[in-house]
Amino acid sequence: MVPSAKNGPSRQAIEPVDDFLRSVAPALDRGGLPARVFNDTNIHALELDRVFARNWVFVGHETEIPSPGDFALRHIGEDQFILVRDDSGTLRVLLNNCSHRGSPVCRAERGNTTHFRCPYHSWVYKNSGEWSGAPLKKRAYQTLDAKQWGLQAAPRVETVHGLIFASLNPDVPNLNDYLGGMRWYLDAIFGLNEAGMTVIGEPQRWKVRANWKSAAENFMADAYHVPALHRSGQDVGVFPEIDSAGGAGTSRHLYFDEGHGMILNRGFLPAPMWHKTGFPAEVATTFQLDRLKPDQRDFVESHALTAGTIYPNLGLVRVPASPHPGALPVVFTYLRMWQPCGPDTIINWNWTLGWKTASEKFNEDAYIAALAMHGPGGIFEQDDSVVWTGAPQAGKSAFARKRRMNFNYQLGTEGMSEYEIDSTWKWPGHATTTVMGEAPQRAFYRRWLQDVTTP
Ligand code: FES
Ligand SMILES: [Fe+2]
Structure with missing residues (x-):
């Protein structure tokens, strides 16, 4: 197979990523940085997992969503989230993927809503991310544990001077220490x-x-x-x-x-x-x-x-x-x-x-x-x-x-x-x-x- 222009040369020709990353610290000590760190699918995958899903990432400004129900679509790494102020005024950062089959539940870039309804089978979530209902619930989901089926939420959300940061890492240091x-x-x-x-x-x-x-x-x-x-x-x-x-x-x-x-x-x-x-x-x-x-x-x-x-x-x-x-x-x-x-x-x-x-x-x-x-x-x-x-x-x-x-x-x-x-x-x-x-x-x-x- 001809390697794609986007992904670069065949993987076999390239030094394994762990060995390569071990060579970066000595290069930095000499004032150098290998070009490979700027375009490598394996390194990029590590970054998504270990940089973007581990640290605090900026998702928006409080004045963008001043009222309960206000929301805007944002990203942490390559994942899309709904940044929303719920009915109680709490800021939430919710993965924009339905807990049922993964369809995005929100298609509007921004707006105001009390609920998000998935277009696929119409599961409904409150703007806090909690599971709220589904069609034919009494026949289809008599014993469903609603607490388990809300939208996945970023475990940490903090603000500084109106700047909203979220982290997908529950153990991340508090935002002040991180800054x-x-x-x-x-x-x-x-x-x-x-x-x-x-x-x-x-x-x-x-x-x-x-x-x-x-x-x-x-x-x-x-x-x-x-x-x-x-x-x-x-x-x-x-x-x-x-x-x-x-x-x-x-x-x-x-x-x-x-x-x-x-x-x-x-x-x-x-x-x-x-x-x-x-x-x-x-x-x-x-x-x-x-x-x-x-x-x-x-x-x-x-x-x-x-x-x-x-x-x-x-x-x-x-x-x-x-x-x-x-x-x-x-x-x-x-x-x-x-x-x-x-x-x-x-x-x-x-x-x-x-x-x-x-x-x-x-x-x-x-x-x-x-x-x-x-x-x-x-x-x-x-x-x-x-x-x-x-x-x-x-x-x-x-x-x-x-x-x-x-x-x-x-x-x-x-x-x-x-x-x-x-x-x-x-x-x-x-x-x-x-x-x-x-x-x-x-x-x-x-x-x-x-x-x-x-x-
Ligand atoms: S995928 Fe959302 S309701 Fe089925
Ligand atoms: Fe510049």
Whole structure:
């Protein structure tokens, strides 16, 4: 049989996955990562089982489903779930497969309902997932134990600043412990006032031929690519001083042993927009910075740009950009989830967030700026979508596997660049002195390797 183009060369020609994974740690120690990790069906299967079904995964924002009965379809790994607020107001994450024969019970992307009725034989479930009834019940299921036949529910659901995470692992550490030091920064990004943030519109979704890890490592730390790949952002006037965003002088990395990471920038907004928090006065005055610890307040008032990844697949970005060429930049905030669809494809999910206390005009400008940069046709997004296709192509290449092709993660290793841990950093996490390095990416892949190699 001719091997399919999608799955790559015949399995017999490839080193067994366990042996291969044992070779990844020494490669990482040398600043390398084998191309194969970016396109391999066996490794992908391990990721679904040991990364996505084991950790906390972002599924949505509370403001998407504010009322009892509100629901939206979401994914954890490649499984589809119904994110729903049940009649009692409790958040549930329910596998969208009927307990009878597995048919999806919910076909609408979002809506409001008291019950889900399966189209196949019409079993009915409450919006809490409990089994509620079936046709001809008295004749067909006289002794059925309803408690056993509800929809399968994610055993753990927790929220932080309105962000909803679910885990399929009943023994996962609580969300705060899982986030580690990252929680401190989430307070400083999302907790600027009690009202908090709200999603603007529905999330955009689009498919990209990429491996999810390329996106995750990019958002958490790849400042190096910004002035190179995204130079057109400056050329057309929507992203001023792109060299500064790329790390010329004011940027640093921040990373955590849990696998999360961020790029921080001390701010490069033009003077009229610079109001400590990076927001215009009409928004900044609605912030209640006394809710924060003094150190967090220091951080908020000194760092406008943040981009990052919460392991495994949630990106967050808070950066300034102009909603229209020539207009003053506005700081927009968005969440990005990389839904894996096989080893070489992702669906990007984008939620732009606005401040509940901000004017409609500010939130609309922020939304337009976010879409113009990172929407499906965004000026940044189009660049990234093209270059990320390369890793899965190399990953399935018979030639690259034979040559044991490694990608280069040596930036910032001994003697390569001016890049070291900043021993004066007084806030949580490991901070670096510049962004001319790849310590967060190496930490991310160490965490990933630990997951995929632990049964
Ligand atoms: S498969 Fe759902 S009722 Fe039969
Ligand atoms: Fe990019």
